[in-house]
Amino acid sequence: MQKRIVKLKNACIASAASAVGRHEALGPMGDRFDYKDTTDRFGADTWEQAESAMQKRAFETLMKKSGLDVGDFGAMFAGDLQNQCVGSSYGLVEFDVPYFGLYGACSTAAEGLMLAAMCVAAGHYDRVAAVTSSHYLAAERQYRSPIEYGAQRSPTAQWTVTGAAAFSVEPRGLAEITEAMPGIVVEKGITDASNMGAAMAPAVVDTLVNYFRESGCSPEDIGQIVTGDLGFEGGSILCEMMLAEGFDIRKNYNDCGMLIYDRERQDKHAGGSGCGCSAVVLASYYLEKLRMGELKSMLFVGTGAMMSPSSIQQGLAIPAVAHLLKIESREA
C-alpha cells in the first residue's frame, strides 16, 4: 500500500473570493462574503446560467482583490454539480486559462485545491486557480424537482448552497497547504438520497482514521477539523463513528453545512450542502482565521456523494468520497 498522505511545500492559498445568493446573504456569515445577489439570478435568464454567472463573478472578484490578471494563472481546476459540469465550463469560458474539469460532487473545492496545490508544489505552475459553485434552484430541478412543484423536504435533507468561490494557489501566502490526502470511494449501503450526510460520514471516517494513523497526529493536535458538508445529521454520525474508532473529535469539529445558515431562523433542515458550501465558508471564514493567526491549523475535509438521479432510480446505494487538506497559518 502506498502512503496516502502527500506532503507538500510551497503551496499556499494566497487569496480567495466568494459570491453568494439570498439565503446565504441572510445567514450568520452574510457579512463575510465578497459579493451577494439577493435575487439569486446574477443577471442571467435561467438558474443554470445564473450559476455560471456567479462562478464568473467569483473568479473576477478574486482577480480584483488580488490585483491579478487572467494571464497570471497557469491553469484552473473547476467543477460543480450540474450535469456535465456546465456551471463551470460556461462560467469560465471567457477566461483564457487552461482548464481542468473536475467532478467531486460537494468535495470539489477540496479536490480542486488539492490538485492546484500538488501542481504548484511541483513547480509545474507559479499560480493556479481552484473554482467551484452550486446553485440551489439549478440543483433542485436537476436532482429532485423544480421548487415550483412544492415538494416536501425530508428532515435529513440538506439545502444546496447558492454560492461560488475562487482560490488562488501560489508558492507564498498566509495559509499553506502542507498535506493532501485524497479519499477512497466508500459505499456503506445508504440508498436514501435525502440523507447524504449518512452516506458521506463513513467516507470521512475512512479518511480521518487513516490520516491520524498515518500521520501519528491526534485530533487535539489540530486547531479545527472541518468537514464540508455533512450537515447536522452526517456531522453527528461522524462524531459517533469516530468515537467508536477511538478518536474523539467533538471538541474541535465543525462542518461548513452547519455554519452557513442560522438553524433557528432559517428553515434549512439538516444544514447546507453543495460544492459552493464548503468553498464559500473556507474562502470567507476559515481562511480569514488562518490569515489572522487566530487558527493555527485545520483539516479541511471535502465530502462528496458520488451518485446520480439515475443510479438512485436504479436502486444503487450511494458511494461517497472525502478529500483531506491540512492547512496551516503562516503569519506575516
Next chain:
Amino acid sequence: MQKRIVKLKNACIASAASAVGRHEALGPMGDRFDYKDTTDRFGADTWEQAESAMQKRAFETLMKKSGLDVGDFGAMFAGDLQNQCVGSSYGLVEFDVPYFGLYGACSTAAEGLMLAAMCVAAGHYDRVAAVTSSHYLAAERQYRSPIEYGAQRSPTAQWTVTGAAAFSVEPRGLAEITEAMPGIVVEKGITDASNMGAAMAPAVVDTLVNYFRESGCSPEDIGQIVTGDLGFEGGSILCEMMLAEGFDIRKNYNDCGMLIYDRERQDKHAGGSGCGCSAVVLASYYLEKLRMGELKSMLFVGTGAMMSPSSIQQGLAIPAVAHLLKIESREA
C-alpha cells in the same frame, strides 16, 4: 501570460488495458483490445451499470497484465460521460485507491493521463492510474433518446464508443509523457449538438497552434498528431483551419474516431467519439507502436465538448477543450 507547456520527467505510461463492446470488437482494431463483450452488457442489468462493469474490467485487466495489486496504486484519476460521472464512481468503488473524479467530456483520457503524469513527475506518487469509459447505449439515452425510439442520426453525428481503458503511469516505461499542455475552453458559436466535431475543432486549433509556437516544433517534427475524437467532420475542419494558420498537419494527422470503426462496413456516420474512444485506441494501438519503437513520438490531443443537454435546450453554443500530451518512445 504563463507558459502553457509543462515539461515533465520520469512519467511514463508503463502499461494499459482496454475493454470494449460489440461494434468495437467488429471494427478494424477488434483484435487489439484486451477484453470484448459482444452483448455490450458486461454482466450488468442496465446500460449504465454495464459501463461501470466495463470500467472495472479494464482496471482489473490492467492489474492482471502488469502483475500489480490495488495497493500498488497511489491514486486514480477517472471520469466518464454519465451524469455525475457515475460510470466511474460505481465502476471503481471496489478498489481502495484514492480517487480523483474528472469531467472532461471526451478529453477525459488525456486529462487523466496529464494529471497522473504531473503527479508522478512531481514524486507525489510512484504509480497512478488513469481510467475512463463511455457506453453507446447509456450515452444515447442520456444525451439523445433511448435507441429503441429509432431516432434518425445526422450525417455529422459521431457514434459513442462502448469502451473503457485503464493506464498505469509510473517513473519508468516504454512510452514517456514528456510534455503536457492543458487546453483553454473555446466556444465559437456552434449550437448543433449533432456536430461535435465542428464545435471541438477550434479548441484543437488553439491548442496545436499555441503548442507549435511555444515549443518551436513543426508538425513534421512529430511522428503522429492524433486527436480523440473529432471524427471525419471535425478532422477535416481541423486540417483546413490549421492550414489557414500556416501549419500543414495533413501528412501525419489522424483521429481515434476515424480509426476505430470501418467506414465502409460499419454505419457510423462521422466516426467514433466518447471518453472511451481515444482511451482504447491509445491503449491498444498507439501505445503498442510507441513501445515497439515503430512510432518515435506523438501528440495525443484529447478533445471534449463541454455542454449538457440542458445547455443545448437553453440555446447555448457548445464550449470545447483540447488537452495535449507529447508521448515519446523509450525503447527497451
